[in-house]
Amino acid sequence: MRAVGVTELGGPEALRIVDVEPEPLGPGQVRLRVEAAAVSPTDTHARSGAYADRxxxxxxxxxxxxxxAGVxxxxxxxxDHLAVGDLAMGIVVPFGPFxxxxxxxxxxxDSVVRAPRGATAVEASTLPMNGLTARLALDLMGLQPGQVLAVTGAAGAFGGYVVQLAKADGLSVVADASEADEELVRGLGADVVVRRGGDVADRIRQHHPEGVDGLADGSVQDExxxxxxxxxxxxxxxxxxxGNGERGLRVFPTLVRKVATDRPALDRLRRQVEDGAVTLRVARTFPAEQAADAHRALEAGGVxxxxxxxx
Known part of the structure; x- marks a missing residue:
């Protein structure tokens, strides 16, 4: 069976079509005929060997x-929540050839639900990992309606979902964006948009002098x-x-693997897409044989x- 993988860890050129054994199906499991698989920074890190020791x-x-996503x-x-022939989407916890x-x-x-009504497999494949990560981040912070959330990297996949889900939760959102991305981020629902950059904390404080109640740091700016x-x-x-241990900040590293079998959360995301609260954004598709080009494009930035x- 065909897959895209690496036999030696390295750069995008290490990706190739490889032959793998089919996985056996056990109780409580679902087999998909895959039509689409989204590409994320986690994938590029795995390809280069960042997680090899794990x-x-x-x-x-x-x-x-x-x-x-697939059939x-x-x-x-x-x-009993899926039937043969359903278009479905799922989150994968990858290891080895799996x-x-x-x-x-x-x-x-419990890692698979039906794709949102009207969505293609390509569109549906963009939701599970980033959507669940965004949902988990909000749940860990536990903000209440009316409180203020800052989002960095708001134009990205994780950040964009955080903005939309936060607005659906009744939060006020201040987000960062480049000039080129400002219209996009406003369209996702941000109440205030500040220019991204090394002084983004100061820019956020200009609008919220007492500080925001929560922060989803999608652009990994850390301290x-x-x-x-x-x-x-x-x-x-x-x-x-x-975190740096200062000012009593409560810092929550958000690890999506912990919710990879949270079917109710994934199904809630599906419904929010169908209701128009969450938008599926596809930048570009690549045939599996061109996976190296997809990784190069992602690592070049600006997607x-x-x-x-x-x-």
Missing amino acids: DPVKTPPWVPGMDV VSEVGEGV GAYREDKVLPG LVLPAVRDGGAVATVRGYR RGRLVLTF
């Missing part, structure tokens, strides 16, 4: 990918942006940053929306 599989090939081809005993970049993928039933948050406020980070491999 992978329990020490022999190649290694197949990246955390987002998948249900088989369901295991106990799965990432999302493969034409046939078996997942826990540089902490001054934007009031004493005792909440911060969600996406690369394991745990708005998701890059998606098609099978």
Whole structure:
């Protein structure tokens, strides 16, 4: 069976079509005939070897990918929320050859739900990982309606979902953006947009002198942006940053693997897409054979929306 992976960790050129064994289907599991797999920074880091010491599989090939969408081809005993023939989307916890970049993928039933009504497989594949990460970040911070959330990297996939989900939760949102992205970020629902850059904390404080109640740091600015948050406020980070211990800030590293089987959360995201509260953004598609080009494009920066491999 075809997959896209690496036999030697390295740059985008290391990606190639590899042959992998089909995964057996067990009770409570779902098999998808994969049509689309979104590309994320996590995938590029995995390809280059950043997570090699965590992978329990020490022999190649290694197949990246955390987002998948396709047609249900088989369901295991106990799965009753999906049927053969459904277009579905799921989140993958990749290891060894079992990432999302493969034409046939078996997942826990609780990691898969129907695709949003009217969405294509390509569109649906952009939601699970970033959407669940954004939802988890908001849940960890526990802000209440009317409180103020700052979002860095608001034009990106994670940041964009945070903005939309925060607005659906009744929060006020101040977000950063370049001049070129300001219209996009306002369109996602941000109440205030400040210019991105090294002084973004000061720019946020100009609008909220007492500091914001929470921060979702999608652009990984870490301690540089902490001054934007009031004493005792909440911060969600996406690369394991745990704060500097100052001012009683409550810092929550947001690890999506912890909610990879939270089917109610994933299904809630599906409904919010159908209701128009959440927007699926596709930047460009690449045939699976051109995965290296997709990784190069992502690492070059400036991508708005998701890059998606098609099978």
